[in-house]
Amino acid sequence: MAMKGAIVVDRERCKGCGVCIVNCPAKVIGLTKEVNSKGYPMSYMANPEECTGCTNCATVCPDSVITVYRVKV
Amino acid sequence: MDVKDIIKPENKVYGKCPVLTERVLHYCPGCSHGTIHKLLAEVIQEMGIQDKTIAISPVGCAVFAYNYIDIDWQQAPHGRAAALATGAKRICPDKYVFTYQGDGDLSAIGTAETIHACNRGENIVIILVNNAIYGMTGGQMSPLTLEGQVTSTTPYGRDIALNGYPLKITNLIAQLDGTCYVTRQSVQNAAAVRKTKKAIRKAFENSAQKKGTSFIEVVSSCNSGWKLSPVDANKWMEDNMFPFYELGDLKDK
Ligand SMILES: Cc1ncc(C[n+]2csc(CCOP(=O)(O)OP(=O)(O)O)c2C)c(N)n1
Ligand code: SF4
Ligand code: SF4
Ligand code: SF4
Ligand SMILES: [Mg+2]
Numbered sequence: 001m002a003m004k005g006a007i008v009v010d011r012e013r014c015k016g017c018g019v020c021i022v023n024c025p026a027k028v029i030g031l032t033k034e035v036n037s038k039g040y041p042m043s044y045m046a047n048p049e050e051c052t053g054c055t056n057c058a059t060v061c062p063d064s065v066i067t068v069y070r071v072k073v
Numbered sequence: 074m075d076v077k078d079i080i081k082p083e084n085k086v087y088g089k090c091p092v093l094t095e096r097v098l099h100y101c102p103g104c105s106h107g108t109i110h111k112l113l114a115e116v117i118q119e120m121g122i123q124d125k126t127i128a129i130s131p132v133g134c135a136v137f138a139y140n141y142i143d144i145d146w147q148q149a150p151h152g153r154a155a156a157l158a159t160g161a162k163r164i165c166p167d168k169y170v171f172t173y174q175g176d177g178d179l180s181a182i183g184t185a186e187t188i189h190a191c192n193r194g195e196n197i198v199i200i201l202v203n204n205a206i207y208g209m210t211g212g213q214m215s216p217l218t219l220e221g222q223v224t225s226t227t228p229y230g231r232d233i234a235l236n237g238y239p240l241k242i243t244n245l246i247a248q249l250d251g252t253c254y255v256t257r258q259s260v261q262n263a264a265a266v267r268k269t270k271k272a273i274r275k276a277f278e279n280s281a282q283k284k285g286t287s288f289i290e291v292v293s294s295c296n297s298g299w300k301l302s303p304v305d306a307n308k309w310m311e312d313n314m315f316p317f318y319e320l321g322d323l324k325d326k
């Protein structure tokens with residue numbers, strides 16, 4: 001059974017470190033061009049259709065700003 | 074399937090641990106400290122011991138750790154965390170007590186406290202965050218700085234003849250009869266994070282079973298001190314720290 005996932009990023013708390021990006025096996029995540037009020041770019045789903053909800057990105061995020069959702073399809 | 078059909082409360086599989094407070098971490102982007110805080114919070118939540126845990130924060134970047142994990146804390150003078158943890162545990166033997174310390178805090182000024190607490194076999198957990206540098210004060214050499222590593226006080230790299238050898242303090246600790254579990258872990262990728270979490274859980278369980286001191290070194294990155302991006306710092310850590318600070322259990326009895 002395939003899994004379909006999605007992430008929600010707490011944009012104000014994201015520090016744009018990029019650690020989630022290199023840890024996503026499906027290359028879902030990118031960084032925004034715009035910055036938050038602290039001046040950091042924010043992670044977002046650049047390729048949302050590829051997300052499997054594996055939770056790797058959220059597991060490695062030092063600032064705990066990613067929430068992961070997953071459904072069976 | 075549309076993203077909005079996936080993002081529903083019933084489909085949530087991972088999120089911020091409720092034992093973490095709402096405060097934004099003061100750490101630099103990508104700093105290992107945040108990841109390690111999260112794992113401690115998750116283990117405390119999963120074991121249901123939030124009101125039974127006392128932690129000792131260090132002097133170092135993690136001095137404000139008490140702002141982020143919602144448990145009881147004491148903040149120790151530089152290097153003295155193991156001494157405070159000894160006191161807390163002996164006065165409150167039913168609590169879970171852990172220290173959270175950097176390499177400078179634990180292995181320079183705090184060497185005596187650390188070694189003697191471990192040698193006495195205090196039923197505490199010691200977390201050593203080894204980023205091979207004094208992060209907080211501007212990236213000076215610590216005892217755990219690698220040979221050849223450039224820091225603000227070793228601008229040409231650590232020179233053994235001048236600065237001595239990097240100290241494998243964790244290997245020394247493993248020799249002490251008071252320690253029951255000594256391990257070296259890391260948090261740069263998801264598999265490593267999950268292993269470190271298991272190690273923390275085991276360490277807490279050891280203290281409940283009065284097995285002695287559990288000691289966890291987390292080989293970490295300090296991207297600001299190392300003057301690298303967070304992602305490059307993790308890579309540098311894998312390439313340079315892991316060959317010297319080998320990951321895995323040193324002792325498990
Ligand atoms: C008695 C005393 N000596 C020196 C200092 C200065 N000082 C503050 S933090 C620190 C070292 C921090 O390095 P580390 O323990 O590795 O923590 P990190 O910031 O790297 O996490 C030092 C020497 C101090 N605060 N108190
Ligand atoms: S790891 Fe966390 S803080 Fe860093 S870019 Fe990703 S979401 Fe933002
Ligand atoms: S949950 Fe997995 S697949 Fe989805 S963005 Fe995070 S790391 Fe990538
Ligand atoms: S100076 Fe280093 S250890 Fe301190 S918060 Fe920044 S990256 Fe982390
Ligand atoms: Mg340090």
